[in-house]
Amino acid sequence: MRGVDLTLGPLAAEGFVVNRSGIQWLYEDGHVCRPNEVVAYCNVSLDPAPGVRTSGVPFAAERELQAALAPRVAGRLRTGSGTSLGGHLDTLKAFPWEADTVVGRLEPLDGAGWDTPDIAGALRVLMLAGRRATALADVLTGLLPGWHNRTRGWWCDGDTAPSTLLNLGICDTDGPVSGDRGAFLEMFEHAAGPGQIVVVPNHPIAPCAPCLLEQFTRTPAERQAIAADLATALADPAIPATSDDWLFAGSFAATVESSPMRETYEFLTPGGLRQGGPAEAVLLSLNVESFNLMRHRTLGYHLHLLPFHRAAAGPAIRAWLAKSFEPVRRSLDDVRNDYLKLFDTVGGATGGRFLILNRMSTSGREDITSYMPFDAPMSHTLANVASKEMNLMLHDLADARDVAIIDVDAIAAELGGAAHLPDGVHQSGTMQAVVRSEILEALA
Amino acid sequence: MLVELKTPVFIPEMKTALIESVYCAEGSELAMGTKLLDVSVDLSGAFAQNCPPISYYRMVLRDRLWLRKLLLAPGEHCEPGDPIALFSTEPDEPLDVAPARAARYMTAGIVYHEGMWSGRTA
Numbered sequence: 279m280r281g282v283d284l285t286l287g288p289l290a291a292e293g294f295v296v297n298r299s300g301i302q303w304l305y306e307d308g309h310v311c312r313p314n315e316v317v318a319y320c321n322v323s324l325d326p327a328p329g330v331r332t333s334g335v336p337f338a339a340e341r342e343l344q345a346a347l348a349p350r351v352a353g354r355l356r357t358g359s360g361t362s363l364g365g366h367l368d369t370l371k372a373f374p375w376e377a378d379t380v381v382g383r384l385e386p387l388d389g390a391g392w393d394t395p396d397i398a399g400a401l402r403v404l405m406l407a408g409r410r411a412t413a414l415a416d417v418l419t420g421l422l423p424g425w426h427n428r429t430r431g432w433w434c435d436g437d438t439a440p441s442t443l444l445n446l447g448i449c450d451t452d453g454p455v456s457g458d459r460g461a462f463l464e465m466f467e468h469a470a471g472p473g474q475i476v477v478v479p480n481h482p483i484a485p486c487a488p489c490l491l492e493q494f495t496r497t498p499a500e501r502q503a504i505a506a507d508l509a510t511a512l513a514d515p516a517i518p519a520t521s522d523d524w525l526f527a528g529s530f531a532a533t534v535e536s537s538p539m540r541e542t543y544e545f546l547t548p549g550g551l552r553q554g555g556p557a558e559a560v561l562l563s564l565n566v567e568s569f570n571l572m573r574h575r576t577l578g579y580h581l582h583l584l585p586f587h588r589a590a591a592g593p594a595i596r597a598w599l600a601k602s603f604e605p606v607r608r609s610l611d612d613v614r615n616d617y618l619k620l621f622d623t624v625g626g627a628t629g630g631r632f633l634i635l636n637r638m639s640t641s642g643r644e645d646i647t648s649y650m651p652f653d654a655p656m657s658h659t660l661a662n663v664a665s666k667e668m669n670l671m672l673h674d675l676a677d678a679r680d681v682a683i684i685d686v687d688a689i690a691a692e693l694g695g696a697a698h699l700p701d702g703v704h705q706s707g708t709m710q711a712v713v714r715s716e717i718l719e720a721l722a
Numbered sequence: 723m724l725v726e727l728k729t730p731v732f733i734p735e736m737k738t739a740l741i742e743s744v745y746c747a748e749g750s751e752l753a754m755g756t757k758l759l760d761v762s763v764d765l766s767g768a769f770a771q772n773c774p775p776i777s778y779y780r781m782v783l784r785d786r787l788w789l790r791k792l793l794l795a796p797g798e799h800c801e802p803g804d805p806i807a808l809f810s811t812e813p814d815e816p817l818d819v820a821p822a823r824a825a826r827y828m829t830a831g832i833v834y835h836e837g838m839w840s841g842r843t844a
Contacts (some may be wrong), residue, residue: 544779570836585776585840605836643733644779644830651755651782652830661778662829700735701775 281356281385282392282399284349284402288377288548289403289434293322293332296375298345300368301361303486309355311348312385314467316404318381319346319356322545323371335545336551342408345375345434346461347401351392354382370416403434404466405546411481411529417582421461427481427532431462432474432545439545439554442474443633443721444538446485447563448584448688450635450703452477454560454713464711469718474545476557478538481529482590484582486566487616492579494537494624503577504534511598522592539624556628559721561684564636564668567613569658572603580606589632610657614671621679631684633720635713636672638690638702639665665702682720689713725787725809726821727758729800730829731772732779736763738799741806742778742838748781751813756783759806760832778834784826788813796839 287298299321311317322343326332337343349355358381362368368697384398394476408426410416417424432440445455457464462475483489508527512519519527542555572581581603591599608616624630639662649656657664665687675681689712690699698709705713732739743760745754758781765775787809794806808817811824832839 406735569833641831645828646830647784647828651757659832660781661833661834664833667825696734700733701777704775 280389280391281383282395283380284347284358284382284384284399285403286347286375286377286379286381287400287403287434289322289345289375290548291324291336291546291548291551291569293327293330293525294336296328296374297323297325297371298373299371300363300373301347301358301381302368303357303362305355307355307357311353311355311384312467313351314348314402316346316348316461316463316467318357319344319406319454320407321369321371322375322546331629336546337407338720339409340409340629341413341416342406342410342424342429344406344421346404346406346421346431346463347381348404348467349384349398350400350402351384351385351398353398356383356385358382370442381512404431404463405434406431406461411532421459421463426479426678427529428476428526428538428541429456430468430474430476433466433469434547435472435474437547437552439543439552440472440474441474441559442555443559443561443717444557444630445477446480446490446538447477447561447635448480448484448548448566448703450563450565450705450713451561452479453705454710454717455711458707465714465718468715470722473721474543474554476538476543480584480587481525481533481568482583482587483530483533484561484566484568484584484587485615486571486580486582487562487620488571488580489582490537490539491616491620491623494532494539494620494627496534496579498538498577500577501534504579505531507574507577507602508598511602512594513669514594514597517594517597520592522590523594526591526595539628539630557630560624560630560632561717562632562634564634564672566669569608569613569664571606571608573606574602575604576602610667610671613668616705617675618679621675621681631680631682633684633717634672635684635686636669637665637687638699639669639687640691640695641702642696648712653668661702681691684716684720687714691714723787723811723823724790724815724817724819724821725811725823726805727781727807727809727823727825727827729806730781730805731802731804732763732829733765734778735806736802738801739763739779740840741794741796741798741800742840744792744796746792748789748792749813750789752785752787752789752809753833754782754784754786757781758783758827760838761800762838778832778838780830780832781827782830784828785809787811787825790817813832
């Protein structure tokens with residue numbers, strides 16, 4: 279049967295040698311591949327070329343650097359023997375990346391072959407990079423393994439830096455964007471053109487508009503004040519800090535130090551290293567916007583923690599939260615105004631535009647026969663009324679600013695909320711696929 | 723006539739519900755539309771998981787009854803079918819007979835509020 283050799287293709291970085299690990303196959307020999315379906319990956323490193331002096335190494339902060347491999351056309355995969363060596367040799371970057379390395383074969387499904395076998399055989403490379411929340415989080419096996427405070431991926435096509443979608447949402451965006459393997463494979467398989475996806479998890483500050491805006495505009499002096507206040511709390515002998523407190527504090531401090539919406543990125547492409555960013559598009563979750571936030575009593579900054587992240591803190595942090603923060607209540611107008619400030623500030627500084635997933639606003643599980651028992655404003659009590667008002671507010675925002683609404687409410691209603699969105703946030707695979715296609719369409 | 727309130731199936735996948743707030747006291751006369759209690763349903767069950775799928779519901783009476791016995795308190799779990807409360811249509815009926823019917827109520831999805839038991843213990 280005619281087939282083509284699957285080759286790695288070029289990856290270059292001037293002054294550096296690209297090294298790789300053995301190949302880790304995601305599927306068995308004989309798997310029928312879709313176009314752009316990632317079928318294997320290897321770990322990658324950039325090491326200074328012999329005789330080259332360099333003051334820095336690209337991707338130094340991104341300890342997880344991987345090349346995921348995908349055939350450009352559909353076919354039957356034949357995994358190359360000897361490409362996987364097992365053990366540490368499939369994690370350590372011990373082999374040079376060579377463009378003409380054959381890692382397997384692709385056989386046509388119809389027996390006829392391809393008109394352009396060179397293209398069919400040239401694997402498409404999806405670069406993946408993870409910046410660890412701590413260098414200690416050295417999980418070595420898997421696609422983007424471990425604990426990261428930023429992960430990203432981009433197709434290694436062309437010579438220019440791709441445009442970027444930055445995901446700053448919560449579970450309802452993370453599922454569709456990161457996909458089943460946590461490495462954006464489904465997004466990239468269906469994306470029409472080149473691009474980068476970046477995910478910054480909400481560890482521990484929930485990404486509501488006031489917190490994101492303050493993170494974006496925070497001055498060095500304000501950061502120092504926050505750090506000093508936190509250090510004082512952890513040093514209080516009355517409530518000794520535990521390891522949970524220190525871990526929480528470390529993650530908190532990292533979130534305070536910089537804004538993902540200002541970050542720039544390095545790219546490894548067939549033509550060499552490129553620079554790009556900040557993100558052209560930012561994805562948010564309306565589900566994270568709460569009417570109830572916390573505000574620091576003296577420093578004035580806002581804080582929003584999802585309950586299960588708050589539960590991850592130890593006694594010292596909890597005491598600090600109780601003592602140093604006061605509850606503040608936002609109205610619907612406040613939420614809208616916070617969004618407007620965020621859009622205008624970030625848009626003015628970076629040109630970034632926003633996409634927002636709205637909320638499911640119906641439930642087949644309640645049987646309200648009369649609204650009389652519920653005091654006005656009903657949105658303060660009834661979850662679906664609150665969601666409807668929030669969704670309408672979002673439409674008002676979209677009239678006033680260039681904001682794309684990803685209509686989770688309509689998608690859930692069409693697919694069936696009970697089966698595909700049982701708690702209003704966590705979607706089925708089917709629903710994630712639809713949300714994903716809506717995001718890609720909004721970006722097009 | 724004795725009337726009972728049992729834990730409904732808030733979500734088909736649920737195992738238990740947690741009583742978060744109780745709004746009425748034993749011995750009180752409850753009018754139609756009285757809010758009875760709030761519950762949370764955590765689909766992740768007893769095993770802690772990231773971003774647990776928790777939703778909140780309020781049960782509101784669609785009856786006019788006297789509350790005779792509250793069988794659950796905030797912080798206690800109940801499974802579908804577990805008795806929550808016992809009512810009567812007259813204030814001083816004896817309680818040693820079987821309930822004649824179920825209480826009429828409605829269920830509404832609500833937003834989390836600071837008065838909930840889980841908020842006080844977080």
